[in-house]
Amino acid sequence: MRPRPETRRRAAPGQLLRATLTERWVHRSFGLLMGVCIATAAILYIGPLSIAVGRRSTVEWVHVISGAALPLPILIGLASRAFRADLRRLNRFSPVDWEWLRSKNRRSGRLPVGKFNAGQKLNASFVTGATLVMLGTGLIMRFANAWPVRWRTGATFVHDWIAYAIGIVIIGHLFFATRDPEARQGMRTGAVPEAWARREHRGWAEEQVAAEAADDASPPG
Amino acid sequence: MSDGAPVGRRVLLGMVGLGALGVVFGPSLQDAEQRLLAPVQNHDPTGLSGLVPDGGGFRFYSVTASVPNRTVEDYRLTIGGLVDHPATLRIADLAAMRQTTLVRDFQCVTGWRVPKVHWSGVALADLLDAVGVKPSAKAVQFSSFDGAYTESLSLAQARRRDILVATGMLGQPVTHDHGGPVRLYVAPMYGYKSCKWLGGITLAGQVTPGFWEDQGYDVDAWVGRSNGRDDATTS
Structure with missing residues (x-):
């Protein structure tokens, strides 16, 4: 039988398992590193903050180190089967996702949304793409002498604009999180209330309930 | 399972492609942007124009923890x-x-x-x-x-x-x-x-x-003739 990592641990009654310990660790580490990147970027970039904090070399060093480390949580997470399965879910757009994007009442529970809705999928791919672009342009700026001057200027230009885009997307991400305590509980404890899952991710909730029932029917072995 | 088009991968690759184009054409875009914004930069009481990325204006590279304030009276x-x-x-x-x-x-x-x-x-x-x-x-x-x-x-x-x-x-x-x-x-x-x-x-x-x-920066720092740069001269 095909292993089902998400159902090996049992959730409390009325709860569904949504994120494994590894996945939550990946989310937290990535978030922490991104937070350090943003804070140090603000100090390097915003005049009054640059003046107030000073210490430009130290701040730059922290920014470069935390930026270079950004891919590490993802790469380590790839060792986890559950994480890889979720990456696949984030990558693929089903017909429901297109409908979700067009829908005016997408949160009504009408659509059988999968484990991630289309907005979460776009957020994940945008942040991944943006991180790669920031790494590439950051590399050009860090080792400035290895490239033509025009590349250096171009890399600075791209790095600065994408930084703004990332900032806006992350503000949106945090805004949605503040309005969704159950989703936050999922990232904190790994489990979410089944009622919430049926409302926000009906397709996934049904799939998950069926999987747990199948697990109950056949003893592990 | 959630099959369907690999939209995530396309978004990701699209962004990497755009990023590469931006590195190549960024200098021209930046020149155009700065020509547009330059007239307001030096006389912008709100300071808001400084928030536009690469929009021009001075940037501040302070290298120490803090700089003491010297007034007109105590300056020497x-x-x-x-x-x-x-x-x-x-x-x-x-x-x-x-x-x-x-x-x-x-x-x-x-x-x-x-x-x-x-x-x-x-x-x-x-x-x-x-x-x-x-x-x-x-x-x-x-x-x-x-x-x-x-x-x-x-x-x-x-x-x-x-x-x-x-x-x-x-x-x-x-x-x-x-x-x-x-x-x-x-x-x-x-x-x-x-x-x-x-x-x-x-x-x-x-x-x-x-x-x-x-x-690593050049000691003789002539604009346009040092540090591997070819900017127009300033004086």
Whole structure:
């Protein structure tokens, strides 16, 4: 039988398992590193903050180190089967996702949304793409002498604009999180209330309930 | 399972492609953007134009933890080393000397440029004449009262008329953030030569690489002819 990592641990009654310990660790580490990147970027970039904090070399060093480390949580997470399965879910757009994007009442529970809705999928791919672009342009700026001057200027230009885009997307991400305590509980404890899952991710909730029932029917072995 | 088009991968690859295009065409885009924004930059009381990425305007690269505030009253500029008459000057002493004004672009070695900045103060050459340079002097060293920053020029460079010990900038006294009350302004060279928060001038036997020059930037920092850059000259 095909292993089902998400159902090996049992959730409390009325709860569904949504994120494994590894996945939550990946989310937290990535978030922490991104937070350090943003804070140090603000100090390097915003005049009054640059003046107030000073210490430009130290701040730059922290920014470069935390930026270079950004891919590490993802790469380590790839060792986890559950994480890889979720990456696949984030990558693929089903017909429901297109409908979700067009829908005016997408949160009504009408659509059988999968484990991630289309907005979460776009957020994940945008942040991944943006991180790669920031790494590439950051590399050009860090080792400035290895490239033509025009590349250096171009890399600075791209790095600065994408930084703004990332900032806006992350503000949106945090805004949605503040309005969704159950989703936050999922990232904190790994489990979410089944009622919430049926409302926000009906397709996934049904799939998950069926999987747990199948697990109950056949003893592990 | 959630099958369907791999939209995530497409978004990701699309962004990487756009990023690469941006690196190649970014310099032209940035020039266009700065031409558009330059007229408002120097006279923007809200400071909001500074929030546009690469929109132009000054950026602030402070290298120490904090820079002490010096007012017009407690500011002192000490001039020493290989001179006939070592001096300690107040703002009033500088104001009493022959004043020179310049309108020049300010070009940073990292790429940004602020067009047509108005500068005023005492030409360094006049200051050197006033204290009398000994024949053994070959270079002028500058130190910042931030406690860390240093710069220097050869004596021949320092005698140019387009190098100021600046007390005015953009039509007002140099503000603290811009390196006030007194800063150096070396018009023909990249911005890092224009030592902010100028505290001391020392005549010496040789040029000593300054703060950024220790980290690899050129000592002779002519705009357009150093640091591998080809910017239009500023003076």
